[in-house]
Each structure stands twice: as structure tokens, then as C-alpha cells.
Amino acid sequence: MSISVGCNNTCTFCIVPALRGKEKDRRPGDILAEIEALVGEGVSEITLLGQNVNAYGSDIGDREAFSKLLRACGTIDGLERVRFTSPHPRDFTDDVIAAMAETPNVMPQLHMPLQSGSDPVLKAMRRSYRQERYLGIIEKVRDAIPHAAISTDIIVGFPGETEEDFQQTLHVVREARFAQAFTFQYSKRPGTPAAEMDGQIPKKVVQERYERLVALQEEISWEENKKQVGRTVELMVAEGEGRKDGATHRLSGRAPDSRLVHFTKPEQEVRPGDVVTVEITYAAPHHLLAEGAVLDVRRTRAGDAWEKRNTEKAARPAGVLLGLPKVGVPEPLPAVTGGCAVD
């Protein structure tokens, strides 16, 4: 659910400020009313979206509005999981960390774009935090939420990036131990200041750095996933997340920290939206397996809603669609991608 659009920052690689303009926040009451209505229809997980989601409140004059919103989500009966994306390190204040740690339905997961670990490159990107601040936030989050899975976005080959700058990015990756990193090779985006900068890096150099970064992150993702083996976790059953599920007689779900887990299909019927408890038995770099029997199945209102939707769909007569407008609740709009994602 979008809670804000636009962004007041001016990162030199990003087109969002030009396309979406200044940040506009929705009223907290409107957001909460909409979440309550969705929960009433069977929705059990919500992701709060904004180009710079944790700056939420700057437009309505309340610097702690985002942490208050997280805490308010914690009071909505039936709302099982709350996530948000993408936060900016500049606005990642202690009240947000406390709200994450103290609100049981806010999941132990954080996606916080790093973009670069080098202070000179961050300056050239016009990202207002520095390496020390970024790592400081990670440390505080880990102290408050020890099992949090932290992921990030990183750009390789920003104009002017030297080998030493790149080494600083590798340093942060080693220190932060991200569960996952979305890595991008810098490419010029017309209309952005970075596209006009001197020091554009040859493709071959960018590619080589990118491969080193991906190799390091793969190793860390795998090591972090291996630490999950033996843990008992609750999964929210997902739809369409396991391409091989049919062949392997498995189903897939997301753990509270958003890790993808493929689990053995139980005898009992399990629907997307239901919650199962499993023990993790195997780790790959990008997914986990729970190969034993499912320990518990909890049928949920989200599962009921999924079943109702599918029963209605199956009962609908097949025919020629004339493109007439539909009556009733509209299909959800496509998600607004976090602006701090590079695309």
C-alpha cells in the first residue's frame, strides 16, 4: 500500500524526483482505514510503500509519523505481517528501530539501499549518509532485532568510482552481512545529473567489479542461510513462488524475515495465505528447504479469502470478453517500486 509518493532527495542517478516530484504523504487515518478494510476482506500481510518510505511525515509535519504508523499497524486485529520498502538511511531514526522491535506484527526484515560503501561516491551520488552512519544503523537494528534479515541495493561502476571506492563497498558488504543484495551495474539514465558526469567507467571494469561483488554476496547469503538450518519457523504460504513445486511435491512460503522456504506438501489441504510451521533442513544461497513433515497448519482468513476468490473464478462462465468495465472491488493497482531501487 502506498503511503507516500515522490521524494525530497536528489540522488544524482535517480529519475524519481523528476518524474514524481516532491514527497506527498497520505493521511495516517486514511491509510489505517484502508488497511482495516483490506484486513476485513481477508488480507493478512501489508507492505507499506514509498519512494522514501521512512521520510513519511515530512509532508504532514510529524517527524515520528512513520514509527507511529508502524505501531498503529500493530493494533489492527487480524493483520499478521507488516513490511515496508524502501527506507533511506538518512531518515532511519531510532524511533523507527524501536517501533520495529516492539511491534510484534512488524516483521524482522529490513531492505535498506546502500548504493555504495565509499564516502566520496556517496557524496557524488548526493546520498547524505556515509559508511559509518550506514553500518551504525545496521548495528542498532541487529542489537534490537537479532534475527532481522537485512537486504540492500548496490550500484557498481558509478562515474568516478575507483578500485579503492569499490573496495569500500566490499568492506560494507562483509561487515553488514546482508541476507540478500540487489546489485546493479551503473548505466546512464537520461535526465539525471550522473549521466553528464565525467569519469564514466568502462563497461569491462564495471562488469569485473560486478562479478566480484556478486560472488562475495553469494557466499555471504549462503552462509547466512546455513544459520537458519535447524530453526523452526512459521511460513505464510505463497502462490507461484516455487517454480518446481509441482515436480518436487512441495509448496512454498515466506518466513517472517521474508526468506523463501520450499516445504514438503502435507496431507492436509493448505491454501495460499494459510500459515504452516516447519523446521528448516537445508540451505541454498537463495532459498531454504524444510524437507520433514509440516509441524502445524493454521488455516487463516487469508486462506479462506483465497479459496473464495478461486471458487468464484472457477464458477464464472467462460466467454468472449468485451472489455466492459467491471462492477465491484477493482483489481489492486501494480505496486509502486521503492524509489531507492535503481529501476
Ligand code: SF4
Ligand atoms: S534514490 Fe531514493 S532517495 Fe534518492 S532520489 Fe531516488 S527515490 Fe529519492
